[in-house]
Amino acid sequence: MDLATPTAKPHDRLAHALSGDMQAVNAMIRERIASEHAPRIPEVTAHLVEAGGKRLRPMLTLAAARLCGYDGPYHIHLAATVEFIHTATLLHDDVVDDSKQRRGRPTANLLWDNTSSVLVGDYLFARSFQVMVETGSLRVLGILSNASATIAEGEVLQLTAARNLETTEETYLRVVRGKTAALFSAATEVGGIIAGAPEPHVAALRAYGDALGIAFQIVDDLLDYGGTAAIGKALGDDLREGKLTLPVIRALAQADAEERAFWSRTIGKGRVEAGDLDRAQAILARHGALESTRQTALDWAERARLSLRALPDHPLSEMLEDLASYVVERIS
Amino acid sequence: MDLATPTAKPHDRLAHALSGDMQAVNAMIRERIASEHAPRIPEVTAHLVEAGGKRLRPMLTLAAARLCGYDGPYHIHLAATVEFIHTATLLHDDVVDDSKQRRGRPTANLLWDNTSSVLVGDYLFARSFQVMVETGSLRVLGILSNASATIAEGEVLQLTAARNLETTEETYLRVVRGKTAALFSAATEVGGIIAGAPEPHVAALRAYGDALGIAFQIVDDLLDYGGTAAIGKALGDDLREGKLTLPVIRALAQADAEERAFWSRTIGKGRVEAGDLDRAQAILARHGALESTRQTALDWAERARLSLRALPDHPLSEMLEDLASYVVERIS
Structure with missing residues (x-):
């Protein structure tokens, strides 16, 4: 296994270390999205799958299986399954959010x-189950079907919590676990399980994926109020869409009457005017909400790294550790 | 098992014979749609599940398992699974068709x-996989995930075939198998499998479900041009939506230039005017397309009945036979 140069980004080093496996995953994805009679299906899927996503989730599965010593064929199926589920949720999310751009x-x-x-999202979701059935592991099927239900539940919860200023940090964390961390943790956990890893290693992989996913999502939510256009997402989307993310929840807890009226008009009622994003940023900064959210993301990244200590020494384990630092790099 | 009176409708006699099992299925459905944190999920699901659908598909699973002598607990899980998949597809269909009324x-x-x-459709779909994993049968998981993929593929095919006057009977049959027969045949097949029935019996149950589903859908498509408002669907919906159903495909095969122009304007281009439904009915009748479609539906119902001959004698088998006659009763 060539580990490339230590100065490369952790994500690229992972991709390099797992390049043979990733080629097999990409071949399986292409093969399984083929539909002789409904060519719309591979057209739509290829548009999204081949748009150059980072393939982070399937790489987590591959890395988990390999670092636990797996040398069978089924980590490829599981990685393809994870990417199918992810792609299906992206297709449905874009409908739900009425998005115009992705990647x-x-x-x-x-x-x-x-x-x-x-419909293509439904097809990919069904395909993901067909592929995972081929692994013959009922435990893996249980974990990935649970993750799928948690994802949908998290999305519904986000939908019903939108514009509700009473949303708690607990609800926020539940939404984040649903929309992001559930698939991250399932991806790492099933990698360990297919490798027949001992239970403490499986638990460590699950905890790593969970913490990594939470850190990843908090960074995303933080950058919505403080990032640059370079991240490929329009600044202030969450403010316009009335999403109650961690910085806002924390600023609301300390808001005076005037600030509360501001959040109520913008997040609560959706009446966002020119200059409101600047004002939101100023309020968030005044209460230290951006800084405390940043610290929470760093804490989750640290928790992810600590989880890996239970695993055997392995170059891939080190890369996963670096990956946890990398997801918070933009805010470090 | 009380088989009720022989004069009752086959569907009601089945419901009566399986009433204990159906209560268990309904209890499981209610239990599994509960979501502590996202109450929108049970609200939406209950609206649909408790609207008084006929529960035909889960009854097929229960009947298949029982007539093969099953007395374990898992036919309840499978029947609930089948109803979850059906409900998820209804939720998504109503979005796809922009429907205003259902049941x-x-x-x-x-x-x-x-x-x-x-999102609630996605949740139910994930839940259906969780419930079927509990049966511990990988074969059942394979069949139901295949059926789910076939359903989605059939819906995509219907979408892309809409307004295309070159659509063949072969494509029509593929759409019908996708949107309707795939779940019917999976429902009966998994009932036999969970009961450990011998392969010829499993094959007979699958063939019965397939033929019953096809007959059921052809009747639906025929009544769109010749039924009454009593069936709960607006007459002429398929004409307005540009769906190429069997009567139209057969009339198109014999159309003169003027008729072809009519179909091209209505089905092809979606310019449906007052009086067009009457004219469509007249053209269909002139070419015997309604009568030949009716005959095709009766043939599939007969094929369903004949499939049952391979099964052991059982009161439930007789009820399934009567059910095949019942689905074509409105056109007999």
Whole structure:
């Protein structure tokens, strides 16, 4: 296993170390999205799958299986399954959020229509289960079907919590676990399970994926109020969409009457005007909400790194450790 | 087992014979749609599940398992699974078709919104896999995940075939198998499998479900051009939505230039005017397309009945035979 140069980004070093496996995963994805009779399916899927996503989730599965010493064929199936589930949720998310851009390209719902996105998402979800059934592991099936239910539940919870200023940090964490961390933790956990790793190692992999996913999502939510256009997402989307993210929840807890009126008009009622993003940033900064959110993301990244201590020494384990630092690098 | 009176409708006699099992299925459905943190999920699901659907698909699973002598607990799980998959597809179909009414009530996408329908459908789909994993049967998981993929593929095929006058009977049959027969045949097949029935019996149950589902859908498509408002669906929906169903495909095969222009304007281009439904009916009748479609539906119902001959004698088998006659009764 060539580990590339230590100065490369952790994500690229992982990709390099797992390049043979990733080629097999990509081949399986292409093979399984083929539909002889409904060519719309591979068209829509290829648009998204081949748009140059980072393939972070399937790499987590591959890395987990390999660092636990797996040398069978089924980590490829599981990695493809994880990417299918992720792609299905992206297709449905873009319908739910009425998004126009994803990974710098027009979304499938814009290029085709919402109905294609809904149905092709359903198809990929079904395909993901077909592929995982081939592994023959009921335990893996249980974990990934639980993760799928948690993802959908998290999305519904986010939908119903939107514009509700009473949203708690507990609810926020539940949404984050649903929309992001559930698939991260399932991805690492099933890698360990397919490798037949001992239970403490499986638990460590699950805890790593959970903490990594939470850190990843908090960074995303923080950058929505303080990042640059370079991250491929429009600044202030969450403010406009009325999403109650951690910085806002913390600023609300300390808001005076005037600030509360501001959040109520913008997040609560959706009346966002020119200059409101600047004002939101100023309020968040005044209460230290950006700084405390940043610290929470760093804490989760540290928790992810600590989880890995239970695993045997392995170059891939070190890369996963670096990856946890990398997801918070933009805010460090 | 009380088989009720022989004069009752086959569907009601089945419901009566399986009433204990159906109560257990309903209890499991209620229990599994509960979501402590996202009450929108049980609200939306209950709206649809408790709207008085006929529960035909879960009854097929229960009947198949029972007539093969099953007395374990897992036919309940499988019947609930089948109803979850069916409900998820209804929620997504109503979004795709932009429907306003289902089972005589406003649709969930109208009462809540499209996003709730998409996400709650996803949740039910994930839940269905969780419930079927509990049966511990990988074979059953394979069949139901295949069926789910076939359903989605059939829906995509229907979407892309809409307004295309070149659609063949072969494509029509593929759409029908996807949107309807795939779940019917999976429902009966997994009932036999969970009961440990011998392969010829499993094959007979699968063939019965397939033929029953096809007959059921062809009747539905025929009544769209010749039924009454009593069936709960607006007459002429398929004409307005540009769906190429069997009567139209057969009339198109014999159309003169003027008729072809008519189909091209209505089905092909979606310009449906007052009086067009009457004219469509007249053209269909002139070419015997309604009569030949009717005959095709009767043939599939007969094929369903014949499939049952391979099964052991059982009161439930007789009820399934009567059910095949019943689904074509409205056109007999």
